[in-house]
Amino acid sequence: MSTFIDRAKCTCALGGALTTLLALPKAVPIVHSSGGCAGTLSNTYNLSAGYRGAGYCGGTMTPTSNIVERDIVFGGEERLEEQIINTLKIIDGDLYFVITGCQVEIIGDDAVGITRRFKDQKPAVLAASTPGFSGNSFVGYDVVLTTLVNEFIDQKSEKAPKTVNLLGIVPGQDVFFRGNIREITRLLSLVGIKANTFFGDGESIDKIKDYGDASLSIVFSENYGVTTAKAFEETHQIPYITADLPIGPTRTAAFLRKIGEQLVVEKEIIEAVIASESQYFFSYFERILDAYVDLDFQRYAIINADTAYAFSLTSFLADDLGWVPHLVVINDDIDDLKKKEYEHKFSQLGSEAKPKVVFELHAGQLIKHIRKSWPNNQNNKYYHSLSPAYLIGSSLEKDTAQKIGASFLSVAFPVTNRVVLDKGYTGFKGGLTLAEDLISELVSNR
Amino acid sequence: MSKKLTDGLTYDYLSAESAPTREDRIETCFAYGGSGHNLKEGIGNGCAKHNRRKFAQSGGCQLNLALGILSSFQNMAIILHGSLGCGSSHLSRSGLKKAAGASRNKKGSMDTVWIETNLDETDVISGGIEKLREAILYAETEYRPDAIIIASGCVPGIIGDDIDALSNELENQVSAKIVPVHCAGFKSKYVATGYDSAYHGLLKKLVDPRNRIHTTITDEIADANEKYLNSKTVNIFNVGSNSYGDEVELARLLKALDLNPRVLPLYANIDEISRISEAALNVSICATHDDYLLGHLKERFGTEYIIDTLPIGIKNTNRWLREIAKFFKLENEVEKLIALENAQLEEALEPFKEVLQGKTLFVGGGETRAFTTGEFFQSLGMKIVGVKSHNFDIFAVPMVDDVDKDDFVVSVAPGQPAEELNLLNRLRPDLYIGHSGANVWVAKLGIPTAPLFGQAFNFMGYSGAFELARKAVKSLQNTSLSKKLATNVALPLRQEWYESNPFDNIKDLEDVKQV
Known part of the structure; x- marks a missing residue:
């Protein structure tokens, strides 16, 4: 059984389904729910994911059945059918996808059944149950993609040996999802691998239909996207591996070697790419070294993020930027075994100091964990303080950073204090961008 | 005594657990298209009965409008009793409240503490009251707020969680006041019901004038x-x-x-x-x-x-x-004040009038703001070609006349950008002033926009009139962005839709036209 959450950094399954659909090229969500669900959830991602916007057909544009009390009593199936018919008439989409809210699932509307009446329709109309009470946004992401994998993507008996599907980067919940996908795709192409990305540049619903030809799925999370990867495995016989989000030189090199091994790419090719990307990284990173060492930009790092970012982000700070990883607080709602496995990753860090890793569901508890992690000043003449510190979290942590006198950058969702366009933090290049953002904060008072 | 807009309305509802919906309390219309005159006559003659659309788009939810009020209070914790997404608007508001409070000199203004009861499938079957109890006790011990506000959403509304009984039970166990607010989204199509729901809770539990302290030495x-x-x-x-x-x-x-x-x-x-x-x-x-x-x-x-x-x-x-x-x-x-203020303002507005004179304008948003903003720009010489009002009720009836001089179209629609863009594509006004969430579609259509309201803008009073005029003039000083967007960013509406009558989307509108 789940518990209450003090400031959850995600939305519900419907929200996750919606943010996923709004990131698919020219996909049109049809939300079978009360009138406000779609607008509210879409708006959350519009504003909190670095001002991502309503997109092609989100926000107030989102088609919705607008269920009211009368429908709760008599059922909302007729209203849904009418809404689907008129959406097809009015809205130009390459894929229509019905998702459902709490109200209609409690009263037992068969949205999937109603949608089946449109099964011969071109473009396709799909449906899935996504009531808020069925889980958080990550559940909604997997429900939408699993439905695509099982009902939309064509079966291919011939697999392309050097083609992979990228999963686990959840649009919106990963504020930098498009930039992150772009750089991973570029890196893979350097070693001769083509990536199917769902949400990246140049994708289309037609292309997604052909994703069945991949020979491997790479899931950038042990928790999110795995359900979809398993569906690829069962329906399309495509195996999967999980990988850490490759942020900066250390994690990206590890990622490329892992993929090279998995897809049997010659070692020389992988090493040549790592060498040239590394050379590129340091040719730019060198620029801030003078200031870094003269002004001492090394910081005690406190990281508050979800499992998609926490380890990779910490690794970048510890292994590439040379910071002291002090405390990692992770808000994900995952089981104890997964927590143990995740915690184990941090032993790979190259820094002498290893961080304390805490799983804490309640975002409001961060300040307590920080205080617990460091001895109080007992009015000592000589006090070894947690300073200079840098807090990397979501916009919700800005207050806490001020309280402890730490510098601050928002990277994890929600990000409301900066704008994100095509920026990403993956790859060697993403490491440069992240270093730029982190250290710009340190000189921004000039 | 002069006639009031609220004549005939009564306000003694506190014995009920929740406020009545606006649909029940005030005759209100949210689906109409036609002339302002017909709409005005229609209110009171059954215009508000229909309010149904063939194709609907997402508007608001009363819970979120209630939260807009409740989350602003100082040192109170909000508990979102529902599934995870209901309170997610707090994520997008992060950082805002602290700034808003600080600018108003509210001491120690902090960002909102909000707690989700995170109702899951088990709770749907066995009820969510125990989780709510835990959340209330957590809020009390962790934050010591002056009040704990329970905003209750659709799931508890349908499964029948008795949040009032729990509030009464815990009232004497915690030092915070507990304020139940019933604001399930499905209860009302008219999102302004959320204001009533929030104020119902406030009036019931927080408005409590204390007795004056008796002093031995009177002063x-x-x-x-x-x-x-x-x-x-x-x-x-x-x-x-x-x-x-x-x-x-x-x-x-x-x-x-x-x-x-x-x-x-x-x-x-x-x-x-x-x-x-x-x-x-x-x-x-x-x-x-x-x-x-x-x-x-x-x-x-x-x-x-x-x-x-x-x-x-x-x-x-x-x-x-x-x-x-x-x-x-x-x-x-007041006449002296008005004379002075108006003279100064009129003089200051002169250069703006020259720019705005004869230009066409379409205004979209909440009823009172849309009509009064339209009236103001009309007074500056602009021609109002249309008003899109999220709703229409007795409070806006007198305002229609202010804009009625011109031949203009009134659309009543909460959001519904498909209908609005269809209209705007025909009318092609020089400027659109609209509600947040609407402007982006209009800009993509190629029409320059200005916001109807915003936390950073002073649009009320005399200084607000000056700022509004300044804002409109600024928008018209460079319209290249919307032109670029029109050719480079696609809108999802089909060509056939733009060619059809947008008001055909409203069911039973024929009846309204005959009124």
Whole structure:
């Protein structure tokens, strides 16, 4: 059984389904729910994911059945059918996808059944149950993609040996999802691998239909996207591996070697790419070294993020930027075994100091964990303080950073204090961008 | 006594657990297209009965409008009783409240503490009350808030969680006041019901004038002073869409009449709310928001109120001031003030009038703001080609006449950008002024836009009129962005839709046209 959450950094399954659909090229969500669900959830991602916007057909544009009390009593199936018919008439989409809210699932509307009446329709109309009470946004992401994998993507008996599907980067919940996908795709192409990305540049619903030809799925999370990867495995016989989000030189090199091994790419090719990307990284990173060492930009790092970012982000700070990883607080709602496995990753860090890793569901508890992690000043003449510190979290942590006198950058969702366009933090290049953002904060008072 | 907009309405609902919906309480319309005249005549003649669409798009939810009010209070914790997504708007508001409170000099203003009960499948079957209890006790021990507000969404609304019984039970176990607010989204199509739901909770649990402390040594002078101050105190009821700049401007005008303005309830603390009744007069700046609150305060404490117009533009600001002055018998004073303010403002507006003269405008948004903003730009020489109002009820009836001079189209639709873009594509106004969430579609259509409201803009009062005009002129000084967007960013509406009558989307509209 789940518990209450003090400031959850995600939305519900419907929200996750919606943010996923709004990131698919020219996909049109049809939300079978009360009138406000779609607008509210879409708006959350519009504003909190670095001002991502309503997109092609989100926000107030989102088609919705607008269920009211009368429908709760008599059922909302007729209203849904009418809404689907008129959406097809009015809205130009390459894929229509019905998702459902709490109200209609409690009263037992068969949205999937109603949608089946449109099964011969071109473009396709799909449906899935996504009531808020069925889980958080990550559940909604997997429900939408699993439905695509099982009902939309064509079966291919011939697999392309050097083609992979990228999963686990959840649009919106990963504020930098498009930039992150772009750089991973570029890196893979350097070693001769083509990536199917769902949400990246140049994708289309037609292309997604052909994703069945991949020979491997790479899931950038042990928790999110795995359900979809398993569906690829069962329906399309495509195996999967999980990988850490490759942020900066250390994690990206590890990622490329892992993929090279998995897809049997010659070692020389992988090493040549790592060498040239590394050379590129340091040719730019060198620029801030003078200031870094003269002004001492090394910081005690406190990281508050979800499992998609926490380890990779910490690794970048510890292994590439040379910071002291002090405390990692992770808000994900995952089981104890997964927590143990995740915690184990941090032993790979190259820094002498290893961080304390805490799983804490309640975002409001961060300040307590920080205080617990460091001895109080007992009015000592000589006090070894947690300073200079840098807090990397979501916009919700800005207050806490001020309280402890730490510098601050928002990277994890929600990000409301900066704008994100095509920026990403993956790859060697993403490491440069992240270093730029982190250290710009340190000189921004000039 | 002159006729009030609220004549015939009563406000004694506190014995019920929740406020009645707007549909039940006030005749209200949210699906109409045609002339302003027909709409005005239609209200009271069954226009509001239909309100159904063949193709609907997502508007708001009463829970979120209630949260807009409740989350603004100082040192109170919000518990979202529902599934995870209901309170997610707090994520997008992160950082905002602290800034809004700080600008209003609220001591120690913090970002909102909100707790989700995170109802899951098990809770849907066995009820969510135990989780809510844990959440309340957690809020109490972790944050020691002055009040814990329970905003209850659709799931508990359908499965029937008795949040009132739990509140009553815990009331004496925690030091915070517990405020249940019933705001399930499916209950009302008319999202403004959320304001009533929030104020219902506030009136029931937080408005609680304490008895005066009896002192052994009486201080007649202090008592007389307080009485005197209260006799000149005017409560200005702020709303989520007004800015701090608006509050400063409206307070400035009342101070000029030697009155004592007090702005509340948004961003107020528990003491200010509990003593809300200690004023000579309550004044609304937007009837859509607060007739439920003001009407009730009158019935319970006898505090007179004015619900008349939104002080936007010269005419409506004058009118708003005159109504208040009349109550205090300050008719002569207010005329002097108005004469001075209007003369200064008119002179300042001259250069803007030259730019705006003859240009066409379409305004979209909440009923009172859309119509009054339209009226103001009309007074500057613009031609109003259309108004899109999120809803239409008795409060906006007198405002239609202000814009009625021109032949203009009225669309009543909460959001519904498909209908709006269809209209705008035909009308192609020089400028569109609209609600947040609507402007982006219009800009993609290639029409220059300006926001109807915003936390950073002062659009009310005389200084607000100047700012509004300045904003419109600025938009027209460079319209290249919307032109670029029109050719480079696609809208999802089909060509056939643009060629069809947008109002065919409203069911039974024929009946309305015949009225």
